[in-house]
Amino acid sequence: MKEDKAVKEPNAAHERLSRKEYEKELARLHVELVKLQEWVVYSGAKICIVFEGRDGAGKGGTIKAITERVSPRIFRVVALPAPTEREKTQMYVQRYLPHLPAAGEIMLFDRSWYNRAGVERVMGFCTEEQATTFLKGVPLVERAIIDSGVILIKYWLEVGQEEQTRRLEARIHDERKIWKLSPMDLRSYSRWYDYSRARDEMFEATDTDIAPWHVVHSDDKRRARLNLISHLLSSIPYKAVPREKVKLPKRQKAGDYRESDRPLRYVPERF
Secondary structure (H helix, E strand, C coil): CCCCCCCCCCCCCCCCHHHHHHHHHHEEEEHHHHHHHHHHHCCCCEEEEEEEEECCHHHHHHHHHHHHCCCCCEEEEEEECCCHHHHHCCCCHHHCCHCCCCCCCCEEECHHHHHHHHHHCEEEEECCCHHHHHHHHHHHHHHHHHHCEEEEEEEECCCCCCHHHHHHHHHHHHCCHHHHHHHHHHHCCHHHHHHHHHHHHHHHCCCCCCCCEEEEEEHHHHHHHHHHHHHEEEEEEEECCCCCCCCCCCCCCCCCCCCCCCCCCCCCCCC
């Protein structure tokens, strides 16, 4: 984004990626994510990935695509609830610091300390002075994080107005998705340009050489996920680590074991 601060519309000439193409490429990327996982454990690397973006931009689905084939003990998702009364009195970033990675961990923040630059600022949960202070100080905090040995990668998922409307309406009408639609989503939906201004100021203040923002156009969820995962893998200097050849051992013989006659409560087979 140092080359182009504007968030431009994606190339409309792209056709939506078919499910078959998507699943084939995602399977290949999953293999690489497993290699990344093994390298992180082997090397003791510490990786922190921040996911931000508008409501309905696809942050949760992208995180799920990253984590579905790896260990939740290594790839750990952080999605903090609203702060407690005690946390509201702390230094703003304080409640996020305990969730930064230790050696051998990859922490994925589904929203992060940048709440202060976005939803809190736009919806009036903090003052303009607090937001300005945050934007001034967060590059220093991120430098300290990086200086401690953490690989910090920040993504902003950008969705267009029409596609955001379509996705939020789908949440209203699909009972499988209704839990995704919060009162805050409804309140913030009409504030598109307030969020745009807040985003632009956030980029201006926090898109630094050591911790740049990477923008992912996400109107096509499948392309967005593949593009982001590919970029993530290219941003980390991982490599395949030695593996011992795996061979299943022989099972023990039954000996005097006999199946129990005790009746078991099986789940009814309805399908």
